[in-house]
Amino acid sequence: MSEHATTDIDNADVNEQLHEFIDQLTDSEPYQRFIESQQQLKADDEAQQLIRDFQQKQQQLQQNGFDQATMKELRELQQEMEENDTIQDVSHAENELIALLEQTNAIISEKIGQEFAQTTGGGCC
Numbered sequence: 628m629s630e631h632a633t634t635d636i637d638n639a640d641v642n643e644q645l646h647e648f649i650d651q652l653t654d655s656e657p658y659q660r661f662i663e664s665q666q667q668l669k670a671d672d673e674a675q676q677l678i679r680d681f682q683q684k685q686q687q688l689q690q691n692g693f694d695q696a697t698m699k700e701l702r703e704l705q706q707e708m709e710e711n712d713t714i715q716d717v718s719h720a721e722n723e724l725i726a727l728l729e730q731t732n733a734i735i736s737e738k739i740g741q742e743f744a745q746t747t748g749g750g751c752c
Contacts, residue, residue: 633704657720657723657724657726658724660723660724661717661721661723661724662725663720664716664719664721665676666715666718666721667713667715668713668716673711674714677704677714678708679713680704681704681708684700684701684704688701732744
């Protein structure tokens with residue numbers, strides 16, 4: 628068997644295992660909770676409005692510079708978002724999924740002997 632044929636077989640095996648991993652990941656509880664929470668967020672008009680208002684105030688602050696009144700409104704909106712059950716569900720589900728992905732990254736990084744992926748942070752809102 629030629630080296631090229633062996634490489635093709637190895638690549639096919641890796642590709643198959645990758646698809647199995649993706650299937651397991653998308654079947655996992657953290658992923659399923661994340662998807663469900665995203666769907667609930669899309670269906671929650673109040674939560675959507677809070678997010679839009681918050682983002683609008685952020686843009687206003689960035690465009691117009693620091694303004695005490697806008698900062699106060701921004702803090703109030705942030706407090707409302709923190710008290711919104713749907714937004715909190717999204718945040719918790721996102722954190723659980725991130726933890727799973729970080730754990731996966733750590734295992735892959737250990738096996739290959741170098742950092743596999745960089746943490747980019749994030750958030751739902």
